[in-house]
Amino acid sequence: MLIESAKKTLKDIFGYSDFRPLQGKVIDAVLQGEDCLVLMPTGGGKSICFQIPALTLDGVAIVVSPLIALMKDQVEALKVNGVEAEFINSTLNEEEQAAIIKKAVKGDIKMLYVSPEKMNSESFYYTLLQLNISLIAIDEAHCISSWGHDFRPDYKRLGYLKKQFKDIPIMALTATADPLTQKDILVQLNITGANVFKDSFSRPNIYLEARPAYKRKEVILDFIQQRGRESGIVYCLSKKNTEDLSRYLKANGISSGFYHAGMNSDVRDRIQNDFINDRIKVVCATIAFGMGIDKSNVRWVIHHNLPKNLEGYYQEIGRSGRDGMAAHALLFYGQQDYSILESFNEESERKVILNARLERMLLFAQSNHCRRRLLLNYFGEWTVDNCGQCDNCRGRQNLINGTVMAQKALSAVARLSGKLPKSILPQVLAGLRSPDVLAGGFHKIKTFGAGKELSLVDWENVINQLIGLGYLKVDYEQGTILALTPLSNKVLFEREEVMLHHLHQKIQREPKIEIK
Numbered sequence: 001m002l003i004e005s006a007k008k009t010l011k012d013i014f015g016y017s018d019f020r021p022l023q024g025k026v027i028d029a030v031l032q033g034e035d036c037l038v039l040m041p042t043g044g045g046k047s048i049c050f051q052i053p054a055l056t057l058d059g060v061a062i063v064v065s066p067l068i069a070l071m072k073d074q075v076e077a078l079k080v081n082g083v084e085a086e087f088i089n090s091t092l093n094e095e096e097q098a099a100i101i102k103k104a105v106k107g108d109i110k111m112l113y114v115s116p117e118k119m120n121s122e123s124f125y126y127t128l129l130q131l132n133i134s135l136i137a138i139d140e141a142h143c144i145s146s147w148g149h150d151f152r153p154d155y156k157r158l159g160y161l162k163k164q165f166k167d168i169p170i171m172a173l174t175a176t177a178d179p180l181t182q183k184d185i186l187v188q189l190n191i192t193g194a195n196v197f198k199d200s201f202s203r204p205n206i207y208l209e210a211r212p213a214y215k216r217k218e219v220i221l222d223f224i225q226q227r228g229r230e231s232g233i234v235y236c237l238s239k240k241n242t243e244d245l246s247r248y249l250k251a252n253g254i255s256s257g258f259y260h261a262g263m264n265s266d267v268r269d270r271i272q273n274d275f276i277n278d279r280i281k282v283v284c285a286t287i288a289f290g291m292g293i294d295k296s297n298v299r300w301v302i303h304h305n306l307p308k309n310l311e312g313y314y315q316e317i318g319r320s321g322r323d324g325m326a327a328h329a330l331l332f333y334g335q336q337d338y339s340i341l342e343s344f345n346e347e348s349e350r351k352v353i354l355n356a357r358l359e360r361m362l363l364f365a366q367s368n369h370c371r372r373r374l375l376l377n378y379f380g381e382w383t384v385d386n387c388g389q390c391d392n393c394r395g396r397q398n399l400i401n402g403t404v405m406a407q408k409a410l411s412a413v414a415r416l417s418g419k420l421p422k423s424i425l426p427q428v429l430a431g432l433r434s435p436d437v438l439a440g441g442f443h444k445i446k447t448f449g450a451g452k453e454l455s456l457v458d459w460e461n462v463i464n465q466l467i468g469l470g471y472l473k474v475d476y477e478q479g480t481i482l483a484l485t486p487l488s489n490k491v492l493f494e495r496e497e498v499m500l501h502h503l504h505q506k507i508q509r510e511p512k513i514e515i516k
């Protein structure tokens with residue numbers, strides 16, 4: 001049995017006695033030649049998912065990775081363990097590349113790491129034709145989707161692989177992909193029939209907190225000072241923010257550097273290395289910083305500005321606490337950031353969807369509900385459990401029983417499944433005969449006007465909460481069409497209680513300066 005031999009390899013090469021549950025399933029499927037999409041949080045053990053099949057199957061596995069800086073380290077680590085691994089990317093000269101290709105063609109390499117640029121070159125395509133390829137693994141697969149926050153045009157072209165190499169299993173791996181991105185990965189790679197393996201996205205060791213953007217610099221300085229030698233990343237929206245904040249921290253005795261795409265690569269590499277090797281404690285950076293940074297003891301991540309969607313937020317906070325020890329994610333939010341980010345979307349053809357995702361980000365920040373619950377539901381991991389240890393779980397939530405409101409809203413969606421945009425539902429519930437309602441025929445359903453006791457604004461609030469908590473979902477691909485979720489039925493048919501924020505409370509809590 002292949003899986004038995006895979007287990008032996010795991011033990012012999014990596015020294016682990018068993019697969020983690022999801023790893024076992026993924027490896028089984030790949031060994032049977034199936035395409036897979038693997039969603040595992042950072043630290044979940046994605047590498048083993050392709051390394052073990054690579055060592056078990058005949059031929060050479062191609063591993064596509066965007067992290068040129070890391071390829072060398074990964075390959076060297078494998079070589080130390082006796083694995084015949086090599087990499088090809090622009091850091092090697094032509095002779096070096098030719099030597100590796102020769103070796104691969106001879107069948108002397110089990111794992112070949114390749115940059116996406118190289119993968120797309122015509123000459124390399126002819127190389128691929130000469131190889132006995134066992135599988136193609138595409139790491140950081142969210143880079144293929146322009147919905148993702150790390151879109152790379154070179155990834156987009158990898159769709160040819162399945163067309164040209166029909167019988168070779170393709171494995172896409174990522175640590176962040178919301179449902180929209182997941183689907184896009186499958187479509188772009190032409191593997192819509194792939195098995196999708198999903199691990200829980202919960203990272204319970206990361207404490208989640210959000211605050212209004214008030215005296216940010218002072219709060220950040222205080223936060224860092226209270227944390228002694230603990231290191232962390234402050235994500236900022238603009239290059240100028242990163243520089244200003246880093247200077248401010250430095251002036252206050254904190255060892256800090258800044259990092260953004262406008263700097264030359266030598267300086268960026270130096271900052272990155274200084275951070276990884278604990279020579280500086282803090283990096284103030286744009287989102288250009290972080291992918292593939294393998295630093296296990298990042299103890300906190302601060303978002304100085306609102307991220308543009310929850311997918312990016314989750315990815316960035318995931319850079320903390322990779323060692324499994326306690327970490328802290330602090331998010332600042334404000335209307336000003338929101339407006340700036342909204343203006344960035346103005347020119348886009350996909351403005352409606354981008355804005356819907358941005359709004360979801362703001363609602364998350366402003367919410368009084370358990371943040372972990374909101375995040376997991378966003379990623380389609382339907383749950384009604386509160387984590388008990390985020391800022392909102394620990395603070396006073398001031399909730400009301402919203403079961404009846406929820407039932408009304410959900411039953412309207414059930415009746416208008418696949419047709420009802422988010423913006424129209426409040427009008428339907430409040431019984432407003434607006435042109436949109438009449439045009440859609442929405443006034444003919446039984447629940448029309450079932451919620452006359454609440455205003456449009458209140459209904460909008462209720463619906464946003466129901467979406468956040470996973471009782472309703474928005475199909476962002478279809479604009480903002482609402483649909484039921486696996487959590488909906490219990491509310492509709494089993495009278496499960498739904499607790500909502502008080503509708504008239506001021507959502508922005510009093511700013512507080514002291515932390516902990």
Ligand code: ADP
Nearest residue numbers: 016018019020040041042043044045046047048
């Ligand atoms: P990811 O790429 O998903 O962030 P890695 O592949 O780097 O995660 O693995 C994270 C850590 O888990 C590594 O230290 C790895 O050695 C360890 N690991 C992976 N699989 C196993 C296993 N089956 N048993 C024990 N440790 C494992």
Ligand code: ZN
Nearest residue numbers: 370387390393
């Ligand atoms: Zn919580």
